[in-house]
Amino acid sequence: MENPWLHIPLDDYEGHMAHTDVAQDILLADVLELAVRRHAPSSLAVIGCAGGNGFDRLAAFSLERVVAVDINPIYVQNVRKRYEAMLPGLQLIAGDIQDDGVSFTSVDLIIAGLLFEYVDSDRTLTRLHALLRPGGVLVSVIQLPCEQTAVTHTPYTSLNRLEGYMRLISPEQLTEMAVKCGFKEITSSLLRSAAGKPFQLLEYQRTAK
Numbered sequence: 001m002e003n004p005w006l007h008i009p010l011d012d013y014e015g016h017m018a019h020t021d022v023a024q025d026i027l028l029a030d031v032l033e034l035a036v037r038r039h040a041p042s043s044l045a046v047i048g049c050a051g052g053n054g055f056d057r058l059a060a061f062s063l064e065r066v067v068a069v070d071i072n073p074i075y076v077q078n079v080r081k082r083y084e085a086m087l088p089g090l091q092l093i094a095g096d097i098q099d100d101g102v103s104f105t106s107v108d109l110i111i112a113g114l115l116f117e118y119v120d121s122d123r124t125l126t127r128l129h130a131l132l133r134p135g136g137v138l139v140s141v142i143q144l145p146c147e148q149t150a151v152t153h154t155p156y157t158s159l160n161r162l163e164g165y166m167r168l169i170s171p172e173q174l175t176e177m178a179v180k181c182g183f184k185e186i187t188s189s190l191l192r193s194a195a196g197k198p199f200q201l202l203e204y205q206r207t208a209k
């Protein structure tokens with residue numbers, strides 16, 4: 001099955017995330033900004049960057065390098081157009097984070113906001129561990145089960161392609177896998193979008209090995 005993210009226009013994705021019944025764009029942009037403020041990295045990687053949600057806030061920090069990865073090459077092209085001038089250390093990679101070929105010099109901080117729902121978590125944690133410097137931090141946001149449909153219905157029907165592809169993972173499962181991959185949990189907290197859906201923010205530190 002081809003990855004459905006390759007068939008979701010960026011305008012649809014962004015319209016969906018900003019829709020009042022979803023309101024997840026601000027939630028993820030806030031997580032990005034707060035993580036950079038809290039961990040003060042010199043280098044940052046955003047995995048599953050879409051169109052660069054929250055990147056407008058990064059210019060305020062002294063980041064030497066920002067790596068942005070997404071499986072959809074059109075999303076990555078848009079990040080280039082929007083942020084290349086604003087973020088001089090921007091490195092863009094179009095590809096599947098699960099592939100060894102998607103690689104970059106290790107960074108201090110990795111953000112994976114709503115990514116683990118669409119990948120093999122074990123494989124991805126192994127890749128992210130290799131792409132993080134020892135002592136570096138992985139920040140992830142995952143969606144928690146609730147009574148609403150996993151993918152909220154909005155006028156952007158191309159997002160319906162994700163139904164049946166998206167798989168929720170629990171914080172306990174993700175942490176168990178992360179620990180096996182060489183991380184320790186440093187933060188776990190509940191977040192809620194303005195539309196009421198629950199999410200878990202999990203921060204893992206790469207142990208020295």
Ligand SMILES: C[S@@+](CC[C@H](N)C(=O)[O-])C[C@H]1O[C@@H](n2cnc3c(N)ncnc32)[C@H](O)[C@@H]1O
Nearest residue numbers: 005028048049050053070071096097113114118
């Ligand atoms: C729910 S969106 C989250 C986007 C972003 N973090 C934000 O703040 O809007 C998931 C993103 O991950 C990307 N993605 C899905 N699977 C991927 C993979 N295997 N490798 C890289 N990117 C992937 C999708 O194309 C999409 O842009």
